[in-house]
Amino acid sequence: MKAKSKFIFLPEKNAPQSVRAGVAVYWLAFSISLLRIVTGVGVPPFNTISEREAAITLLGLLSAFFIFYAFTIMRLSAGKIWARNLALFVTTFLVATTIYHLFADGLSSQQNNVVGLISIAVGTAAGLLLLTSGSAAWFKSKIG
Known part of the structure; x- marks a missing residue:
């Protein structure tokens, strides 16, 4: 048996609005992260x-x-529960490390610039959208 994998960028029309919005927000966070990396990478500190x-x-x-x-975002769009769990875990980890760095280094730190904090807030909103009861039911219905 050969497994087929489709490129699904957004959930289907019958997905709850919270899942569709959450996935769209994750794509937005992906784009922001990519843009930050591309514009912010300088000479690596390797001697x-x-x-x-x-x-x-x-x-x-x-x-x-x-x-x-x-x-992971494409699998999230397809309704894979492992992708939802991974996205929630990574979002929680990023929020925790950002809060730690915010208190340890302050807002003026390189890691805690305004774009970074907005990115974390956007990721948190996406994670919360995936935790609604409608979203949870939709992901559970996709298991079978």
Whole structure:
């Protein structure tokens, strides 16, 4: 048996509005993250290897991260509960680390700039949309 995988960027029309909005918000957060990385990546702070090797390594890691991030959002659109759980776990982790850095370093820190805080707020809103009762029921209906 060969499994088929479709590229589903947004949930189907019968999905609850909260799931559709949550997925759209996750795509928005994905775009913001990609834009922040592309515009903010400078020379990596590696002293033991050459700049070229560091840049290639960083590009490979970032590419793998963004491919997996997009894949997870597409599986979330398809109604996969593991994708919802992973998205909620990562969102919770990012919110916790941002709150920690906010109290430890202050708002003026490089990690706690306004765009970063807005991105975290947007991700939190998307996570909350996936936790509504209608969303939970829709994901459970997709298991069978």
